[in-house]
Amino acid sequence: MRYVSILGSTGSIGTQALTVISKNPATLSISALAAYHNDQMLEEQIEYFKPAIAVLVDKQAADRLVRRYRGSTLILTGEEGLLAAATEKSTHIVLTALVGFAGLKPTIAAIENGKDIAFANKETLVAAGELVMKLAKRYNVRILPVDSEHSAIFQCLQGENTEKIRRIILTASGGPFRGFTAAQLVSVNVADCLHHPNWSMGRKITIDSSTLANKGLEVIEARWLFGVDYDQIEVTIHPQSIIHSMVEFIDGSVLAQLGQPDMRVPIQYALTYPERLVTDFPKLDFTSIGALTFESPDINTFSALNLAYLAGRSGGTLPCVYNAANEVAVYAFLNGKISYLDIPRVIKDTMSQHQSVMNPDITAIISCDSWARQSACQMIEHMAKAIKQC
Ligand SMILES: NC(=O)C1=CN([C@@H]2O[C@H](COP(=O)(O)OP(=O)(O)OC[C@H]3O[C@@H](n4cnc5c(N)ncnc54)[C@H](OP(=O)(O)O)[C@@H]3O)[C@@H](O)[C@H]2O)C=CC1
Numbered sequence: 552m553r554y555v556s557i558l559g560s561t562g563s564i565g566t567q568a569l570t571v572i573s574k575n576p577a578t579l580s581i582s583a584l585a586a587y588h589n590d591q592m593l594e595e596q597i598e599y600f601k602p603a604i605a606v607l608v609d610k611q612a613a614d615r616l617v618r619r620y621r622g623s624t625l626i627l628t629g630e631e632g633l634l635a636a637a638t639e640k641s642t643h644i645v646l647t648a649l650v651g652f653a654g655l656k657p658t659i660a661a662i663e664n665g666k667d668i669a670f671a672n673k674e675t676l677v678a679a680g681e682l683v684m685k686l687a688k689r690y691n692v693r694i695l696p697v698d699s700e701h702s703a704i705f706q707c708l709q710g711e712n713t714e715k716i717r718r719i720i721l722t723a724s725g726g727p728f729r730g731f732t733a734a735q736l737v738s739v740n741v742a743d744c745l746h747h748p749n750w751s752m753g754r755k756i757t758i759d760s761s762t763l764a765n766k767g768l769e770v771i772e773a774r775w776l777f778g779v780d781y782d783q784i785e786v787t788i789h790p791q792s793i794i795h796s797m798v799e800f801i802d803g804s805v806l807a808q809l810g811q812p813d814m815r816v817p818i819q820y821a822l823t824y825p826e827r828l829v830t831d832f833p834k835l836d837f838t839s840i841g842a843l844t845f846e847s848p849d850i851n852t853f854s855a856l857n858l859a860y861l862a863g864r865s866g867g868t869l870p871c872v873y874n875a876a877n878e879v880a881v882y883a884f885l886n887g888k889i890s891y892l893d894i895p896r897v898i899k900d901t902m903s904q905h906q907s908v909m910n911p912d913i914t915a916i917i918s919c920d921s922w923a924r925q926s927a928c929q930m931i932e933h934m935a936k937a938i939k940q941c
């Protein structure tokens with residue numbers, strides 16, 4: 552039996568992981584569940600999966616649950632609760648399915664306690680990839696990609712030597728605005744952005760997909776997961792999202808991983824690796840797919856992708872700044888404070904104000920994240936004031 556802690560159990564990845572676990576009761580079991588404030592859904596999950604620990608980071612939400620709950624699961628709260636879920640003693644593998652930089656500390660705690668990581672929380676690898684990968688090596692834990700592209704690459708690399716990689720081809724759907732001009736992007740609204748053509752996901756990553764910041768984050772994620780240079784990572788728009796990514800080797804051979812756009816498959820692979828278990832999820836029917844097409848990304852219009860390459864190549868704390876500024880800008884856009892094209896503007900301007908620290912330790916990364924959030928927030932306040940004055 553493999554015991555799983557899920558950080559972010561009430562979200563898109565978290566709930567799909569629970570479906571996978573409920574379909575494989577002989578192999579997978581839940582030891583801890585954690586969410587931010589959705590007490591109702593967490594309570595239902597506790598009733599069904601009976602974890603040792605359940606956590607709501609938000610104290611008021613945790614209080615509501617504690618007042619109602621009569622079972623034997625230990626209910627915890629706050630950052631300490633999240634760390635407890637990440638390090639619960641019976642846990643073998645921690646699925647990091649929470650959003651944003653908040654995943655960094657529990658991921659490190661899990662690694663330091665010898666837990667394997669099923670990695671969905673890409674922001675942590677972007678902000679602190681070098682540090683996290685070094686820790687994983689030191690504590691001899693496995694880092695198993697959940698992100699569909701990185702799971703695809705990981706699957707293509709089974710039995711291969713990463714030194715024989717010529718390039719990685721990360722596929723991108725292109726999002727809801729593929730083919731749009733900058734002029735057309737001026738007036739897009741939140742509802743337009745939340746309409747991803749192929750995947751149903753949480754709000755933050757869906758906005759990221761639309762700006763191509765998601766692909767930018769994934770480029771940096773790939774650099775750390777697979778130890779390749781940025782020159783070896785290429786992004787190709789593949790609107791059907793059937794090929795989840797490809798690896799070209801030095802002899803010119805290309806391996807690809809294909810499947811329905813269904814996150815339950817990479818989630819299950821990460822949780823059961825190296826085993827493959829039977830699924831009853833819809834399978835590909837090649838005759839009905841028709842064409843698989845490819846095009847180059849429009850990096851001038853969708854500049855968040857280029858900014859990620861810039862941040863990644865510069866290294867140090869700049870990827871952390873890229874991530875923090877993007878997080879702040881996305882939530883400001885979702886809350887109606889800035890317009891869509893302000894998102895890459897905020898990232899670019901925050902990056903340009905930063906004095907990068909090379910080889911950052913955890914303290915430097917945390918202070919860089921705080922600095923970037925504060926700078927991005929100030930920028931957004933100025934933008935909001937300027938709009939009011941018009
Ligand atoms: N969705 C997808 O298909 C994919 C997602 N990913 C990555 O996986 C991660 C999760 O994405 P997704 O599932 O879409 O996100 P969702 O917004 O759907 O879910 C986020 C989950 O994290 C919890 N959460 C949010 N903030 C915190 C916090 N500070 N502390 C503890 N828990 C928190 C939420 O709890 P509550 O509900 O209580 O707010 C919720 O359970 C992201 O990093 C994303 O980039 C990667 C590939 C695909």
Ligand SMILES: CC(=O)[C@@H](O)[C@H](O)COP(=O)(O)O
Binds near residue numbers: 750
């Ligand atoms: C499902 C998944 O892995 C997402 O990261 C997905 O890749 C988003 O689609 P885009 O290719 O549009 O960014």
Ligand SMILES: [Mn+2]
Binds near residue numbers: 698699700769
């Ligand atoms: Mn992805």
